[in-house]
Amino acid sequence: MPTVKAIAEETTPEDPHPRRGPGSRSRRRGRAGRATGRGRCRKRDALALIGACAICLLSIGAITGIPVLSYSLMIGAWGLDAAAAIALLAVVAGWRALVRRREPGARRRLVTAGMLCLALVITGWMGAAQIRFAHARGVDLSVLGLTGIGQWGRGPDAAPVVLTDDASRQTLRAGIWYPRGKAPGDGGGGAPIVVLLHGGGWRTGDRDNPMTRIQADWLADQGYLAIALEYPLSLRDTPTWELAQSRLACSLAWVGAHAGEHGGDPGRLAVVGDSSGGHLALETAYRQALGGLDPSGPDAPADADGEALPACQGSAPTIRAVAITYPITDPAVFHDNPDPVMSGPVAGRARLYVGGGPAQYPERYASIDPTRKAAAAGAAAPPVLIVHGEDDHVVPVSGTRGLDAVMEAAGARHETIVVPYADHVFDLNGGSVASQIWRAKTLALLRGAGMGA
Structure with missing residues (x-):
């Protein structure tokens, strides 16, 4: 013969909104925050990759004379300032790729760093060619002047x-x-x-x-x-x-x-x-x-x-x-x-x-x-x-x-x-x-x- 407790459990409908402990709400917020953070990181990584591709394409265009892309030379800034900026971006991108290599998007970050390194090599090569050209004509260059400062x-x-x-x-x-x-x-x-x-x-x-x-x-x-x-x-x-x-x-x-x-x-x-x-x-x-x-x-x-x-x-x-x-x-x-x-x-x-x-x-x-x-x-x-x-x-x-x-x-x-x-x-x-x-x-x-x- 069923007990009163058993009968009550059988006849009482299940609460569609069971009361949870205070920790469950904070866990939900934590999961949502992590998801939002991952989304922001993915966006940042995507933007960084797009920027790196643009810099790399401009560098390739400058050295090969590709129409439109080679207009990057017109800014007259392929000097130490540009090389230093690209080098800094490459270091930051490489550091992010190394530190977060086990997280999603690691391959994207590696590609970003690689693109920036390629742009740095091209920029450095053009700068070195110009410096050799100047020295061959007896011109001593000011390093500070090359920065544009x-x-x-x-x-x-x-x-x-x-x-x-x-x-x-x-x-x-x-x-x-x-x-x-x-x-x-x-x-x-x-x-x-x-x-x-x-x-x-x-x-x-x-x-x-x-x-x-x-x-x-x-x-x-x-x-x-x-x-x-x-x-x-x-x-x-x-x-x-x-x-x-x-x-x-x-x-x-x-x-x-x-x-x-x-x-x-x-x-x-x-x-x-x-x-x-x-x-x-x-x-x-x-x-x-x-x-x-x-x-x-x-x-x-x-x-x-x-x-x-x-x-x-x-x-x-x-x-x-x-x-x-x-x-x-x-x-x-x-x-x-x-x-x-x-x-x-x-x-x-x-x-x-x-x-x-x-x-x-x-x-x-x-x-x-x-x-x-x-x-x-x-x-x-x-x-x-x-x-x-x-x-x-x-x-x-x-x-x-x-x-x-x-x-x-x-x-x-x-x-x-x-x-x-x-x-x-x-x-x-x-x-x-x-x-x-x-x-x-x-x-x-x-x-x-x-x-x-």
Whole structure:
């Protein structure tokens, strides 16, 4: 006969929500927390793998020239800073793979570490190749400079207005960097002057462009009076292929008239420039050598009475040397850039500057082609230094090589250096290998031209 307890157990329905002890809830929370943590770790590992793959692909693209991927060279940062960053990431990834080798995702972490190590090897190989290239040309490199630390440059000490140009509706200024430790009026004779012309495809930029500021500040450190000149930028309704040259002639005359006020010696003047600024530096020097640089000529800006503006009422100082980086040496070649990404933007800037393409205006492109003038000027032109990146996507290095051949045949004084694994704007890091090569060679050029500071 069943007991009362047994009957009660049989007739009492099972509690669908049995009461559990206080430890069960904390165990559930612990399991949920561990699951969430594992999910976050998987996401972090996946993101790390994606990042490592991207860095590795960029490195491979840089060394092999794969279209699009090789644009990583353009940042000008394949130096110690990039190598150190990749090395740190590789160490962290390797440590995580080792410590957590028994946990899920270990293979993914190993692949991440391997990708970063491969990127480090490639980056180191390119850097070593550039360093060997520099040493072979007698250039001693600054290790601190290679990191990019302290290479951004300061702004100009003064920015006076040079002229107001009604034709382009632009006010043109000069950025002036005084020789370090020497202010105007300190005595001791005027400092040699280096005029800087900024890049930007004739469309953008000013006296305080990053590359211009970096090199102007460095030149001031070397004892030079650095003066960055602006020129009329092309507008959608105003091509400035004629205006830029005549206004630069006026600006040089202004430098000659006012250099003494800023502690400079206009009798010792050189011109440097990058990209489109390099093009204008060549054009200006060759025009002067051929007798065609007249600040007050028929193309000069005039006032309401038809008189040349005050800035244009003088003569331009003689240019004693030209030192340029990745210059546009042939505007037609620049327009016809075959690069799959840059061809459109580059051609657009050339058309804005000239008013159309080479097929439409061949005579205009011929008139602003410094390579043609180099052949005519020959040994009468000042000495020219060109440093160009071998992998330049924006300004094809073929133009520089063509100019080099013309200068050689014409008996011109020149030095052309094509740096491996270097792209456009390699001097965005003023301490990059290519930039340090330009600096060392520029100082030698200036001293050889009687412009030692």
